[in-house]
Amino acid sequence: MTLMPDIFSIKTAWRDARSQYKSLLVYCGGIVAGVAALVAILSFRSDVLMTVDEQSRELLGADLEISQGRPYSNELVAWIDSVGGDQARSIEFSSMVMYGDVTRLSQIRAIEGPFPFYGEIKTSPETAAQTYQQERKALVDRPIMEQLDLQVGDSIRLGTEWIRISGKILEVPGESAAFSLIGPRIIVPKDAVAGSRLLDRGSRVQYKTWFRFGSHSQPGVTRDGQEVRREHIPDEDEIGQMASEVREIAGDSRINVTTVASRKQDFAQIIDNLTRFLGMVGFIALMLGALGVASAVYVYIKRKSATVATLRCLGASSRQVLYIFGIQVVGLGFAGAVAGALLGLLVQRFLPLLFTDFLPFELVQQVSLPAVGLGLLTGMATSIALAVMPLMSISSIPPLLAVRITDFSPLAHVSRRVKTGIGATVILALTLILAALLQSITAAALFIAGIIASILVLLAMSSLLIRTVRSLRLRSLSYVWRQGIANMFRPNNQTSVLVTTLGMGMLLIGSMYLSQEMILQRIDFRTGEDQSNLVFYDIQSDQLDDVTDISRDEGARVLETVPIVSMRLTHRNHRPVREIRDDTTSTASSWALTREYRVTYREELNEAETIREGEWIGQSEGIGSGKPVPVSLDYRLADDLAAGLGDTLTFDIQGVPVDTRVASIREVDFQRPQPNFFVLFPAGVLESAPQFHALTLRTPDEQTGARIQQAVVQSHPNVSAIDVGLVLQSVETFLDKVAMAVQFMALFSILTGLIVLASAIAISRFQRLKESVLLRTIGATRRQILGIQFVEYLWLGALSCLTGLLLALIAGWLLALLYFDLIFVPDLWALLAASVVVIALTLIVGFLNFRGILQSKPLEVLRAEG
Known part of the structure; x- marks a missing residue:
């Protein structure tokens, strides 16, 4: 007995479908949109991954990148010198910059060397990216220049230095347009910040070095046995080994090492997360369409009950009748899937326009046959799977129905065992289809x-x-x-x-x-009358009074002065951090163990903090008491450190070890526009430690805030400010x-x-x-x-x-x-x-x-x- 339909079933299905094509087309409308969404999303993912694979070096701009939030150790400097190859360096930090009469918190990149090695910084005029270092000029982000009507040749002030603008930044390798929403980007020669006082005190700086390999040599051997020098280009495995060496040299110091392979992996992870969510959108659309097909097929077969009974009376077997309507349903799913795939390819052409600001490259598009094939198969499989139950009810339609007028429900006459078997199979099929899309x-x-x-x-x-x-x-x-x-x-x-x-x-x-x-x-920026709309930070202790006086003289209301102390974690429960990191069974995150902590101290909790566990202790006997200092952790940090109430944490403060005990765990609302901290110390411990300050203000209007920022930056270039109003606009x-x-x-x-x-x-x-x-x-x-x-x-x-x-x-x-x-x-x-x-x-x-x-x-x- 063959499973293939006979000629009679095929011809009858075609003849019946010709007279019913309008109603059948109505049924498959939902499948079209669902398949279109899936094909567009899967094709977009394929285009992004293909582009990343082709342009991976251009996205990084080098073969290897290392960066650290402190000057390099002697060991790391020696390793860099021994590696050879072409190198470029930069110092990156955020600082207040004066654009004429306007002050903005900006992202400064002070570069030395021919970076990027792959790709190029696109500017207007085009030659500006090649000449700005020799001419000692600045490249400035296009949005801020257009917003403030700045022209090439105008000057900006970095700290105490005035620098002319050489060109507008249009595109930076590996960065999307959305990156500038954090703050305008400024690229200057490295020596331009040497005398600007921006790196004197309290500055948070990222030191970077880029490498391009292939231009250096290593020992080789000729046929006569004499040693010579020959060019060697490391492959991905060798560069990966170099990255491991850098991490070993850095030890407990937090260092970021990026290779071409890791950059590709990072982009693939981001795109996977995005397309999983969008894939869920497409599957929801497809499920809606399939449900519509299932209900339509049920109504269609119920309406055709008399026709099925007549065919049975004329000698057609139940298998032939099943084939007749099964062919129509398969054709229905195929037609909807093909139409949806064609529509999806059309949407694919325009989808990159929605993500232009988030993609750090120009997307290369092509027809992805795997994406189209998966969309077609998913659409057909989903629609057919949900139509199986109504189709199986055909066998329950009796021939007697041809001469008896009655309300007959085919599905009600299918046995419970058949319904259970079909239902379980359909559920398994849908789960596997969705698992392939979500990868879970x-x-x-x-x-x-x-x-x-x-x-x-x-x-x-x-x-x-x-x-x-x-x-x-x-x-x-x-x-x-x-x-x-x-x-x-x-x-x-x-x-x-x-x-x-x-x-x-x-x-x-x-x-x-x-x-x-x-x-x-x-x-939720709760910017009421009692909330700050301007925050200064990186204020040194001897600058605090002057910044406060400037703010008050200009008409601002000082809300809070917050001392900030920098420290690093060295031990948890008397166990060294490095040992915890090497322990593969540890659940503590590397980020929480190696980051630089900026903490504050006070007697009372603020409005953004709520105790979840334990008890807040606002006063301590001090370090000399011999007892651990009671501290409070935000619950998210506690999870990342795998620390709970009673655990001990040892911090290093400028070479002085301080033992602490987790006395409470808080929930901190970091959405409030004020300084908030993962770790909170009580008063009586850190007052004599090296520290800087943050100052929160309430200004009556934007003009007052701009005047205060300008006055503070002119007097103290190292001080930075966060204008909450501008931040809110950028986030929006x-x-x-x-x-x-x-x-x-x-x-x-x-x-x-x-x-x-x-x-x-x-x-x-x-x-x-x-x-x-x-x-x-x-x-x-x-x-x-x-x-x-x-x-x-x-x-x-x-x-x-x-x-x-x-x-x-x-x-x-x-x-x-x-x-x-x-x-x-x-x-x-x-x-x-x-x-x-x-x-x-x-x-x-x-x-x-x-x-x-x-x-x-x-x-x-x-x-x-x-």
């Missing part, structure tokens, strides 16, 4: 389990609705309302199908919206760009949901046709028929949307609690507005559905329907 079987299983639970809830709600409506006595209502409500439980009703389809659409769209809002949640700009990209992809889910909604309502036309004609025949007016449909769809749409909305809120709450770690505050008005739109669309599509019927004569419609 656990996440896929949880998502599918949530979908199943939601469908069961919606089916239960539809059954409850039918039973409730059936039990109501609505004699006081008008005929239109009674008939419209009764339509929800009459023969051939579609209450379960519509409630499930519309409810799932609302659930998935609502969940997508809530997830997007949580991902794009704005940082960045998040708006992210929001636009994510919202565009979310439109695929919304579009698919609307298509499925329209399809679910449109297929009801073939069920309602004879009933509506019968009502017209016995005297019902067009207005009454429209009123009946209005009442039914109003109830169905409202119940479906509200149930889906409730499930979406539950899903959003779980995501906020378990995944995003946020306080769940949904935008109920936006969700209710979406519900109103869906209900309105339900009514509009329902009206359009019956417009053609009402314009035709009853006899014509009955003849056309047979």
Whole structure:
């Protein structure tokens, strides 16, 4: 017995589909949008990874990069000198810069040498990047020059030095346009900052060295045995070994080592994270489309029950009938997948425009056959998997139905064992498909389990609705309302199908919206009258009084003076940090163990701090008491250090070891525009330690803040400032760009949901046709028929949307609690507005559905329907 369909099945499927092509096209509309989203996302990922692979050296600008937040040790300097090759160095730091009369916190890169070795810094004019070091001029970020109307040839002030602008920075290797949102970038020769006083005291500096290999030599041997010098270009493994040597030399000192291979890996990780989220968007759209196909196939087969019974009476086997409709469903999935793939390739061409500000390179695009193939297979597999159950119900349609007029539900006559087997297979298939997209079987299983639970809830709600409506006595209502409500439980009703389809659409769209809002949640800068809008930091102790006087003289209100002490962790529970890092069983993060800590001390907690565990102790007996100093850790740092209450931490403060004990664990609100700290000391310990200060101010307006910044920078160039208003604008700009990209992809889910909604309502036309004609025949007016449909769809749409909305809120709450770690505050008005739109669309599509019927004569419609 062959599994291939015979000629009779193929011909019959084609002939039947030709007369039903309009309804079949309606069914596959949802698949198109879902596959389009997947193909576009997978193709985008392929384009990015291909571009990164081709331009990896240009993205780094070198073969190897090392950077450290302190001057290099003698050992590291000796290693750098021994490596050879072409080298370039830089000193990078943030500082206040005067652009004419305006002051801005900027990112300074003081470069010495021919960096970048690969790629180029693109400037306007083009020659500026090649001449700025020889001419001792500056390259300045284009956005700040355009914002302040600066021209090439104008001057900027770095510390005490005035430097002319040589050109605008258009592009820097390995950096996207969004990088400048942190602060304007300025590139100057390294010797330009030597006399600027910017590196005198309290400056936080990053020292970098770049290497290009291939121009140095190593010993070799000729055929006559004499040693000569020959050129050697290290491969990736050798460069990786060099990186390991650097880390060994650095020891406990935190150092960043970047190679071409690690830069490629970093980009691949970022793109994987992005495309996993976007892949979830595409799968949600595809699931909506597949649910629409499944419900449409069920209604289609139910409507074709008489045709199936007739074929059985004429001698067709159940297998042949299954093949006839199976061919149509497979063709339906294939047509939707192909159309979706073509649309996805079109979207792929425009998708990079949404991510231009986030990609540090110009994307190279090509048609990715694996992405197209995976999109096609996923679309077909998902749509067919969800249509298997309705298809299997064909075998339960009896031949007697050809001569008996009755309401027959094929799915109700399929055995429980068959339903269970098919259901388990479909669930496994969907889980594997989603796991391939998310690269996580656990996440896929949880998502599918949530979908199943939601469908069961919606089916239960539809059954409850039918039973409730059936039990109501609505004699006081008008005929239109009674008939419209009764339509929800009459023969051939579609209450379960519509409630499930519309409810799932609302659930998935609502969940997508809530997830997007949580991902794009704005940082809450609580800038009330008692909150700072200007912060100075890196103030030395002998500068504090002068900076405070300048601020007050200009009309600012000083809110808080915060002492800051730098230190490093050397031991945890008397165990050296290096030993903990080498222990592969340790759960402590390298970042927490090796970072430089900047801490403060005070007697009281501030408004941004809440004790979670333990007790805050605001006064200490001091280091000389012989007792560990009681300190408080932020709970996130405690997790990273694997430290709890009672654990001991030893810090090194300028060569002086200080033993501390974790007395409390806090939750710190780092969103507040004020200095906040992972580690908090009590008063009585650090007062005599080397320290600098931060000063928080409240200025009455932007002009006052600008005057204060200018006056402080002129007197104390090493002092930096954070203008909270400008930071807020930059964050808003960045998040708006992210929001636009994510919202565009979310439109695929919304579009698919609307298509499925329209399809679910449109297929009801073939069920309602004879009933509506019968009502017209016995005297019902067009207005009454429209009123009946209005009442039914109003109830169905409202119940479906509200149930889906409730499930979406539950899903959003779980995501906020378990995944995003946020306080769940949904935008109920936006969700209710979406519900109103869906209900309105339900009514509009329902009206359009019956417009053609009402314009035709009853006899014509009955003849056309047979």
